[in-house]
Amino acid sequence: MSRRILVLDTTLRDGEQVPGAKLNLYEKLEIAQQLKALNVDIIEAGFPSSSAGDFNAVSEIAKAVGDGPMITALSRAVRSDIDSVYQSVRWAERPLIHIVLGASDVHVEKKFGKSKDDILSMGVEAVKYAKSLLPDVQYSTEDASRADFEYLWKTVEAVVKAGATMINIPDTVGYAVPEEFGELVKRINYRLKNLNDRVILSVHCHNDTGLATANTLAAVKNGADKIECTINGLGERAGNCALEEAVMGIRLRPDYYGAHTGIITKEIYKTSRMVSNITGLDVQVNKALTGDNAFAHSSGIHQDGLLKSKDVYEIISPEDVGVEGMELVLTARSGRHAFKDTVSRMGYEAQNEKDFEELFSKFLQLADTKKEVYNHDVYYLIDKHNRDKSEGGMRASSLEKLGLCELLSFQVVSNDIFPTATVKIKKGGEIFKQSAVGDGPIDALYTAIKDVAGMDVSLKEYKISSMSRGKEALGRVNIKICCDGKVYTARAIDTDIIKASALALINGINTFILDKAGTEKDKTDK
Ligand code: KIV
Numbered sequence: 001m002s003r004r005i006l007v008l009d010t011t012l013r014d015g016e017q018v019p020g021a022k023l024n025l026y027e028k029l030e031i032a033q034q035l036k037a038l039n040v041d042i043i044e045a046g047f048p049s050s051s052a053g054d055f056n057a058v059s060e061i062a063k064a065v066g067d068g069p070m071i072t073a074l075s076r077a078v079r080s081d082i083d084s085v086y087q088s089v090r091w092a093e094r095p096l097i098h099i100v101l102g103a104s105d106v107h108v109e110k111k112f113g114k115s116k117d118d119i120l121s122m123g124v125e126a127v128k129y130a131k132s133l134l135p136d137v138q139y140s141t142e143d144a145s146r147a148d149f150e151y152l153w154k155t156v157e158a159v160v161k162a163g164a165t166m167i168n169i170p171d172t173v174g175y176a177v178p179e180e181f182g183e184l185v186k187r188i189n190y191r192l193k194n195l196n197d198r199v200i201l202s203v204h205c206h207n208d209t210g211l212a213t214a215n216t217l218a219a220v221k222n223g224a225d226k227i228e229c230t231i232n233g234l235g236e237r238a239g240n241c242a243l244e245e246a247v248m249g250i251r252l253r254p255d256y257y258g259a260h261t262g263i264i265t266k267e268i269y270k271t272s273r274m275v276s277n278i279t280g281l282d283v284q285v286n287k288a289l290t291g292d293n294a295f296a297h298s299s300g301i302h303q304d305g306l307l308k309s310k311d312v313y314e315i316i317s318p319e320d321v322g323v324e325g326m327e328l329v330l331t332a333r334s335g336r337h338a339f340k341d342t343v344s345r346m347g348y349e350a351q352n353e354k355d356f357e358e359l360f361s362k363f364l365q366l367a368d369t370k371k372e373v374y375n376h377d378v379y380y381l382i383d384k385h386n387r388d389k390s391e392g393g394m395r396a397s398s399l400e401k402l403g404l405c406e407l408l409s410f411q412v413v414s415n416d417i418f419p420t421a422t423v424k425i426k427k428g429g430e431i432f433k434q435s436a437v438g439d440g441p442i443d444a445l446y447t448a449i450k451d452v453a454g455m456d457v458s459l460k461e462y463k464i465s466s467m468s469r470g471k472e473a474l475g476r477v478n479i480k481i482c483c484d485g486k487v488y489t490a491r492a493i494d495t496d497i498i499k500a501s502a503l504a505l506i507n508g509i510n511t512f513i514l515d516k517a518g519t520e521k522d523k524t525d526k
């Protein structure tokens with residue numbers, strides 16, 4: 001009989017630990033809703049004790065997601081962390097507390113400077129406390145792949161007896177190799193199922209030597225009931241097991257794994273693009289399943305084979321992961337019907353006639369500038385439309401109160417003597433005009449904006465990419481800036497890349513202002 005493998009997505013926790021991938025509340029909610037559409041079993045929404053912002057984001061996700069996935073968040077094995085997780089996930093229909101504590105000698109001795117027995121009791125006490133708050137508790141034996149096996153088992157046995165309902169075996173530092181990791185999971189699973197066959201055995205693999213997916217699949221083959229993954233493999237250092245790879249690996253070979261997941265695989269591509277778009281972290285072109293070239297066949301021999309029969313060179317159909325061979329190129333003359341058809345194939349249902357007309361008029365504006373509108377462009381329109389709707393009221397009032405900036409107009413002159421820029425910006429209700437000279441047009445533009453904002457911002461990274469094909473493609477600008485010693489990422493999209501550059505910097509500055517306001521609130525709340 002085929003085993004149902006549970007999928008926990010930790011894009012919003014382990015994925016968000018990637019430097020510069022800090023997301024705001026709205027972005028986290030958008031990703032969480034898409035993870036629900038993807039039908040993941042559990043969403044790990046954050047690490048609430050790390051900041052008030054994270055606590056708030058986990059609570060809002062727990063409230064917003066409703067039925068469907070369990071919602072969890074990470075806690076160290078201390079009461080205050082467990083309280084933060086409980087207070088933030090308790091709004092979910094099915095909340096889960098996730099506790100992590102080191103299990104390897106190097107963690108016990110060097111990280112904690114304690115004895116193994118002390119660490120074991122700490123874990124047991126933490127589980128007992130978490131269990132007094134909620135029925136579902138996961139215990140992660142951090143660095144399990146480097147732990148002494150008998151101590152690892154002793155820990156698992158003790159925390160299960162204390163009430164843990166899920167045991168997670170992490171390859172925290174990407175040390176494991178598939179055969180050995182599979183064997184480890186098999187041994188733990190054998191003893192665990194004899195101890196209590198209702199306890200779920202899970203794995204969490206990192207990708208330091210590119211083996212995260214292989215190790216995860218080896219664990220599935222050897223009895224793991226649950227896998228922990230992230231979209232696009234985001235995560236600490238080289239990242240985590242990519243959800244799309246493990247899920248499609250299991251789906252492709254039911255004969256080998258004897259297992260299946262509940263993931264709606266047609267949502268994979270959309271989720272991958274959404275996460276890439278929001279985090280500003282590109283998907284490599286040859287990335288398995290979701291890279292631009294994942295289903296592109298270029299050699300003559302392959303094309304010839306495919307024309308004879310798809311399965312000569314194609315083992316997964318692009319439609320199965322939502323890469324539809326469906327691209328309709330829309331123009332201003334396409335009309336409402338074709339546009340409605342495209343947006344509904346992208347999973348967007350307008351709330352009512354007015355909502356659809358607003359979106360359609362934005363499409364017409366874009367089609368006037370761009371002439372040809374591709375799927376990527378429509379996806380961007382929907383994304384921006386949703387964002388405008390939910391941020392609208394909040395932003396209008398915050399713009400003035402917090403001194404957020406809004407670009408009203410700009411002019412940039414590029415030449416090889418004095419590139420100059422002039423900007424008109426509304427800041428905290430007042431309008432400012434500023435001109436600056438720079439080493440190049442973007443430098444001049446950024447100097448003018450920084451002068452108006454009146455803050456010390458340094459640009460760490462600046463990247464332009466094209467969102468779709470054609471010479472009128474939308475340009476996306478992703479930047480990293482440093483303000484007050486902290487790094488922020490920001491992005492903006494427009495048909496005019498100079499305007500997108502200006503908007504990206506203003507978005508980054510506004511994120512900093514909002515973050516500072518939040519941090520100051522945290523201080524006064526304490
Ligand atoms: O890598 C790791 O060990 C983790 C745990 C919290 C599961 O992220």
Ligand code: ZN
Nearest residue numbers: 014172204236
């Ligand atoms: Zn991890």
